[in-house]
Amino acid sequence: MTQPLLSPSRRLRRTPFSPGVEAAGVKAYTVYNHMLLPTVFRSVEEDYRHLKEAVQVWDVACERQVEIRGPDAARLMQMLTPRDLRRMLPGQCYYVPMVDETGGMLNDPVAVKLAEDRFWVSIADSDLLLWVKGIVWGMRLDVLVDEPDVSPLAVQGPRADELMAAVFGEGVRALRFFRFGWFDFEGRSLAIARSGYSRQGGFEIYLEGGEMGMALWHALMEAGRPFDVRAGCPNLIERIEGGLLSYGNDMTRANTPHECGLGRFCNTLTAIGCVGRDALLRVAQEGPVRQIRPLAIDGPAVPACLEAWPVTDPGGRRVGQVTSAAWSPDHATNVAIGMIRMTHWEPGTRLVVETPAGRREAEVRARFFHDEAKG
Amino acid sequence: MTQPLLSPSRRLRRTPFSPGVEAAGVKAYTVYNHMLLPTVFRSVEEDYRHLKEAVQVWDVACERQVEIRGPDAARLMQMLTPRDLRRMLPGQCYYVPMVDETGGMLNDPVAVKLAEDRFWVSIADSDLLLWVKGIVWGMRLDVLVDEPDVSPLAVQGPRADELMAAVFGEGVRALRFFRFGWFDFEGRSLAIARSGYSRQGGFEIYLEGGEMGMALWHALMEAGRPFDVRAGCPNLIERIEGGLLSYGNDMTRANTPHECGLGRFCNTLTAIGCVGRDALLRVAQEGPVRQIRPLAIDGPAVPACLEAWPVTDPGGRRVGQVTSAAWSPDHATNVAIGMIRMTHWEPGTRLVVETPAGRREAEVRARFFHDEAKG
Numbered sequence: 001m002t003q004p005l006l007s008p009s010r011r012l013r014r015t016p017f018s019p020g021v022e023a024a025g026v027k028a029y030t031v032y033n034h035m036l037l038p039t040v041f042r043s044v045e046e047d048y049r050h051l052k053e054a055v056q057v058w059d060v061a062c063e064r065q066v067e068i069r070g071p072d073a074a075r076l077m078q079m080l081t082p083r084d085l086r087r088m089l090p091g092q093c094y095y096v097p098m099v100d101e102t103g104g105m106l107n108d109p110v111a112v113k114l115a116e117d118r119f120w121v122s123i124a125d126s127d128l129l130l131w132v133k134g135i136v137w138g139m140r141l142d143v144l145v146d147e148p149d150v151s152p153l154a155v156q157g158p159r160a161d162e163l164m165a166a167v168f169g170e171g172v173r174a175l176r177f178f179r180f181g182w183f184d185f186e187g188r189s190l191a192i193a194r195s196g197y198s199r200q201g202g203f204e205i206y207l208e209g210g211e212m213g214m215a216l217w218h219a220l221m222e223a224g225r226p227f228d229v230r231a232g233c234p235n236l237i238e239r240i241e242g243g244l245l246s247y248g249n250d251m252t253r254a255n256t257p258h259e260c261g262l263g264r265f266c267n268t269l270t271a272i273g274c275v276g277r278d279a280l281l282r283v284a285q286e287g288p289v290r291q292i293r294p295l296a297i298d299g300p301a302v303p304a305c306l307e308a309w310p311v312t313d314p315g316g317r318r319v320g321q322v323t324s325a326a327w328s329p330d331h332a333t334n335v336a337i338g339m340i341r342m343t344h345w346e347p348g349t350r351l352v353v354e355t356p357a358g359r360r361e362a363e364v365r366a367r368f369f370h371d372e373a374k375g
Numbered sequence: 376m377t378q379p380l381l382s383p384s385r386r387l388r389r390t391p392f393s394p395g396v397e398a399a400g401v402k403a404y405t406v407y408n409h410m411l412l413p414t415v416f417r418s419v420e421e422d423y424r425h426l427k428e429a430v431q432v433w434d435v436a437c438e439r440q441v442e443i444r445g446p447d448a449a450r451l452m453q454m455l456t457p458r459d460l461r462r463m464l465p466g467q468c469y470y471v472p473m474v475d476e477t478g479g480m481l482n483d484p485v486a487v488k489l490a491e492d493r494f495w496v497s498i499a500d501s502d503l504l505l506w507v508k509g510i511v512w513g514m515r516l517d518v519l520v521d522e523p524d525v526s527p528l529a530v531q532g533p534r535a536d537e538l539m540a541a542v543f544g545e546g547v548r549a550l551r552f553f554r555f556g557w558f559d560f561e562g563r564s565l566a567i568a569r570s571g572y573s574r575q576g577g578f579e580i581y582l583e584g585g586e587m588g589m590a591l592w593h594a595l596m597e598a599g600r601p602f603d604v605r606a607g608c609p610n611l612i613e614r615i616e617g618g619l620l621s622y623g624n625d626m627t628r629a630n631t632p633h634e635c636g637l638g639r640f641c642n643t644l645t646a647i648g649c650v651g652r653d654a655l656l657r658v659a660q661e662g663p664v665r666q667i668r669p670l671a672i673d674g675p676a677v678p679a680c681l682e683a684w685p686v687t688d689p690g691g692r693r694v695g696q697v698t699s700a701a702w703s704p705d706h707a708t709n710v711a712i713g714m715i716r717m718t719h720w721e722p723g724t725r726l727v728v729e730t731p732a733g734r735r736e737a738e739v740r741a742r743f744f745h746d747e748a749k750g
Contacts, residue, residue: 005403006381007414008681010698011500011623012405028380030387031406034500034623039382101512106505125386125409127502130481134506137476137650138513248386248409275512306383323385 003028012036015061016151016213020221024231032062032125038233045329048237051200052330055159056232057220060197060204061151061213066109066129069118070143075273077111077119079135082257082274084267088113093178093193096121097257097265098128103279104253105260106131108245110195112180112206120206122152124247135275149210155220156202159227164203166223168192172203180206186215197234199242199370237326240335243294243368249305250292250323250337256280258288259339290320290341294365295351297334301327302355310354311338311362319344322353322362331369340364378403387411390436391526391588395596399606407437407500413608420704423612426575427705430534431607432595435572435579436526436588441484441504444493445518450648452486452494454510457632457649457659459642463488468553468568471496472632472640473503478654479628480635481506483620485570487555487581495581497527499622510650524585530595531577534602539578541598543567547578555581561590572609574617574745612701615710618669618743624680625667625698625712631655633663634714665695665716669740670726672709676702677730685729686713686737694719697728697737706744715739 006012006029013035015021021038028040038059041047050056068076078085081096088094088111096111107128112120121128132145155164164172168183172192175181180193191206207216221229245251251260258266258280268277268284295311308321320340328335336353344351347366352359381387381404388410390396396413403415413434416422425431443451453460456471463469463486471486482503487495496503507520530539539547543558547567550556555568566581582591596604620626626635633641633655643652643659670686683696695715703710711728719726722741727734 003380004383004401005378005415007403007405008379008679009405009621009624010680010682011621014682026379028382030382030384040380100508127505130502131505131509133475134509134511135513136509138510246384246386249384304383305385307385307389 006031008036015059016207016210017059017061017153017217019214020217021059021231026231033064033123033127035062035064037062038231039236041231041233044236044326047232048235048329050228050230051157051198051232051235051238053158054228054230055155055157055163055202055224056230057217057224058154058156058233060154060234063122063152065148065150065206066121066123066132067119067146067148068121068132068143071117072141072143073117073119076132076136076141076143078271079273079275080132081111082266082268082271082276082280084270085111090115091179091181093180093195095178095265097260097262099257099276099280100253101276101279103256103276103283105247105251105255105257106253108247108251108262112191112193114191120148120150126247149208151207151210151213153205153207153216153220154196154202155205156196156198156232157200160200160202163220163224163227163229164192167219175203185219186212188212197244198238199244200238236324237328237335240324240326240337241328241331241369243337243370245292245337246324250339255339256283256288258283259291261292263287288342290339291345293338293340293345294368295322295336295338295353295362296331296365297322297325297336297353297355297360297362299334299360302334302360303357311340312352312354313344314350314352319351325355328369335369336362381406383411390434391582391585392434392436392528392592394589395592396434396606401606408439408498408502410437410439412437413606414611416606416608419611419701422607423610423704425603425605426532426573426607426610426613428533429603429605430530430532430538430577430599431605432592432599433529433531433608435529435609438497438527440523440525440581441496441498441507442494442521442523443496443507443518446492447516447518448492448494451507451511451516451518453646454648454650455507456486457641457643457646457651457655459645460486465490466554466556468555468570470553470640472635472637474632474651474655475628476651476654478631478651478658480622480626480630480632481628483622483626483637487566487568489566495523495525501622524583526582526585526588528580528582528591528595529571529577530580531571531573531607532575535575535577538595538599538602538604539567542594550578560594561587563587572619573613574619575613611699612703612710615699615701615712616703616706616744618712618745620667620712621699625714630714631658631663633658634666636667663717665714666720668713668715668720669743670697670711670713670728670737671706671740672697672700672711672728672730672735672737674709674735677709677735678732686715687727687729688719689725689727694726700730703744710744711737
């Protein structure tokens with residue numbers, strides 16, 4: 001299949017960094033939160049190699065923020081997630097699964113606690129703003145909920161610390177994982193977190209005020225020359241190797257957090273008041289009957305995964321599905337993310353995946369691929 | 376600018392009609408409600424010409440439905456819109472602006488009343504499901520809210536009646552505008568409405584059960600041969616000529632329905648209980664200070680409108696913006712949709728539009744272009 005064209009329009013919002021992305025020769029986009037998200041610069045494989053060796057600047061402005069502030073902000077935040085937030089401090093980021101009343105995933109954002117009564121929720125691809133506003137209206141809560149003019153820019157790769165130190169000073173190196181601090185840029189204070197959608201390490205800069213976008217972009221590109229910086233984007237191969245789930249691809253409203261392997265981020269017993277608590281109490285105790293698993297798919301490179309691929313046992317019985325897959329040059333196999341029934345999820349289990357390129361044998365892995373490399 | 380590629384993935388959902396769309400040679404897509412929506416088959420101009428002369432079948436499965444049913448369904452529906460729904464009967468479709476507590480547009484869907492306690496809300500591009508679910512959870516309403524397996528397929532164009540009669544029987548011709556009826560297709564009963572996102576007339580078929588998608592597609596294509604049927608899609612030029620607004624393009628959460636010219640669909644005084652009533656009462660009485668207007672932009676064809684284009688008076692003072700624009704072969708001018716301040720919205724007012732191709736003179740028109748053609 002030839003790759004189709006995208007018809008741009010105002011509805012598919014540009015970002016403060018779009019001129020930089022275009023000048024860097026972006027080849028393809030996806031649409032994420034009604035906004036353009038680059039997917040390819042040179043090629044997915046070339047971008048992948050470079051991400052693992054140098055440093056990239058990513059326009060992830062599509063990680064829109066839902067700002068929640070006011071007297072009821074903390075109470076509302078705890079309604080939104082089964083993760084216990086009582087120990088969360090200002091300066092911390094928490095990965096917070098958010099579910100509806102059935103325990104079905106609505107989003108898997110990162111919550112950023114700015115103050116006791118002020119949060120940003122950095123969202124995956126669904127209009128979480130509407131969910132939050134609906135609850136607030138229905139309960140007449142005392143909070144303001146809005147989408148502020150905040151556009152994250154990610155700096156990812158093994159040389160991210162060097163580049164960030166060159167622009168924001170040596171202090172940025174001291175940031176711990178999923179913590180953020182305030183750093184000066186051209187007289188403005190920006191929240192910078194050690195986080196990002198890769199396993200190569202790096203930072204996310206929460207740019208407040210889109211008009212500064214290209215100044216920030218250019219400053220990073222300029223300072224990054226010695227480190228071979230390039231424009232980049234979340235990389236399909238690297239994220240699958242790393243087991244980084246994608247909302248809408250690997251999980252939907254049909255899935256509980258426990259099915260997605262996010263049970264460790266749920267404290268259903270103590271997260272009192274959270275939506276979906278009743279629905280999740282049982283699954284939290286007993287565990288799910290299907291769960292996300294890493295799979296290796298045999299044979300040559302599989303095509304892009306555009307619909308869930310059925311997974312069966314060798315006898316043809318349906319036992320799950322694959323929702324993300326790509327050829328991994330480093331692991332010399334097709335790496336994949338699947339949702340597999342308990343009866344067949346043990347590491348080493350041999351399965352069959354029905355891809356558009358035909359039936360392929362596959363194996364359940366014990367852990368995602370980036371861990372294997374380290375092990 | 377060259378048109379960028381779209382990277383498909385499971386997250387950008389395919390539809391029950393995607394195989395038909397691909398076989399028909401779709402050239403480009405947009406993404407709408409996390410789903411693929413075709414934008415071009417032969418060329419935007421060729422598709423436009425054909426839409427006005429023959430009949431097209433459109434994959435508009437991306438008009439997802441929010442199903443609302445149960446004892447509180449009617450009460451909830453009235454909360455969701457400032458349009459008075461008390462006289463709405465089963466079998467009717469209502470265009471219903473939906474707003475948040477500030478009166479800002481959240482969506483402009485078509486509500487389909489299936490029964491006194493059951494509605495489909497056929498949505499524009501925002502996750503209205505989350506807004507509705509949030510309110511329902513916050514107020515503990517007695518309703519079920521879900522996205523059913525319903526995929527609209529539109530049949531649009533001057534020969535739509537002939538084609539539909541050939542497939543569904545002569546009875547379909549009797550359908551009045553924005554009414555729907557139940558018609559048999561291969562032993563299944565489908566809701567069919569006289570509606571659609573063009574000014575050429577036609578129908579929308581609400582297909583329940585995606586597995587029947589290609590059977591329906593083929594039946595229409597087969598029966599449509601004598602009428603020169605083609606695969607088509609909402610057409611940028613035709614919809615601007617016709618003044619059909621696009622949520623996310625011509626209006627956002629920043630706009631009230633009155634600004635969008637949708638005041639006639641608001642009965643703010645009598646729509647008791649609706650969200651945003653307090654915010655809209657004053658604007659409903661006094662009218663908005665800016666409003667959607669048709670504009671004709673002078674000179675040769677303008678490029679695609681990817682960001683709001685500033686509109687000024689000849690002295691350079693900002694008086695509005697243009698959000699959709701295209702060259703119209705039939706009207707031999709650039710047709711456009713703008714949001715213009717009251718001081719400059721009178722028909723005949725000369726304005727200046729800052730397009731990426733330079734400053735262009737423009738004129739406010741009295742009505743949208745399809746009406747002029749008729750007049």
